Amino acid sequence: MPSLKNIAADPPPETKSRKVFDGSFLVLLALTLAGGVAVGIVSGWGRVGDILLETFGFLAVLAPKIGAGIFIAATLPILLPRDRVGRLIGRESGVRGLVVATACGAAIPGGPMMTFPLAAGLGVAGADLGAVIAFISGWSLLGLNRTLIWEFSFLPTDLVWIRYLLSLPMPVLLGMAARSLMQRRAA
Template identity: 70%
Template sequence: MPSLKNTEADPPPIRKKRQIIDGSLLVLSAFTALAGIAVFLSSGAGRALEIVADTFTFLAVLSPKIAAGIFIAATLPLMLPKEHVGRLIGRESGLRGLLIAAFCGAAILGGPMMTFPIAAGLGVAGADLGAMIAFISGWSLLGLNRTLIWEFSFLPADLVWTRYLLSLPVPILLGLAVRTFLQVRK
């Protein structure tokens, strides 16, 4: 399991040269080519070109958001004092730290391109794995933005309240499970 390091205290790791073309890219490219051929044969060249254009438009819209998320992940550990983050949501923060992490995850706006880099940045800044899990699952299960704007708009209120109340303890339980698992593993 990769570990998150404190960039101020630990020397920078020796980076392996990243391969642009690796096995996962080749497999993904093969599936993409097969899907493109299938669309071309079943729906014609016009539809295949339309899908390609839509894909590149989506990529152009999404790329700045991904870049911003990566920038946040890289700068967050430099902006937040490790002692403060560790005290709030670190290994010794206890149940309070998991509650804070889950609440922050529920309150954060944005999608995965913002949430996952922030979680990684918090890990480097001093959060433990249990708090990172509580943060991500709080965003995933309890996201206030999605619940208030989407769920209450389209679903019956009793369904939304039931789902939300049943989901409330899950980020905390997951964070506790991760901390327990890591403690037993030592």
């Protein structure tokens, strides 16, 4: 991992603002409104009120966790600039390279439109397919941003921990499997 401390001399990187109300949010909003109306018709509007109360109560309990998760998700990428990550994974090899690739995949937030171009760039920076697959799998299975903000908000905490801990070794194993597959293909 690149040192997080030796940055006092540099200014922080610029971050871009995201559009809050995009197409996917409107679809989600429409589905939720339709769900609310359907519950009102099927089970009565009192039940809609109950679910609203339950959800906001749950949100109040979750709020500190979501707040801390948002801070981590927003701050980590500032401290871990993307170009440095690419060079680091490209340089490392062996199992260590797979571990570094997994950790970087887990630490980098953002959707597929950010991750896959970066993963393709890793190959250019010198990473092999095993490291690229470890990086993509680290992001898919262990993405901190997704787990901290989303998964912990929706699913029971013990389930999230079980899934996360069991998935922990997977990206490195998948990278090793891809490497041996490529070797067999080349032979």
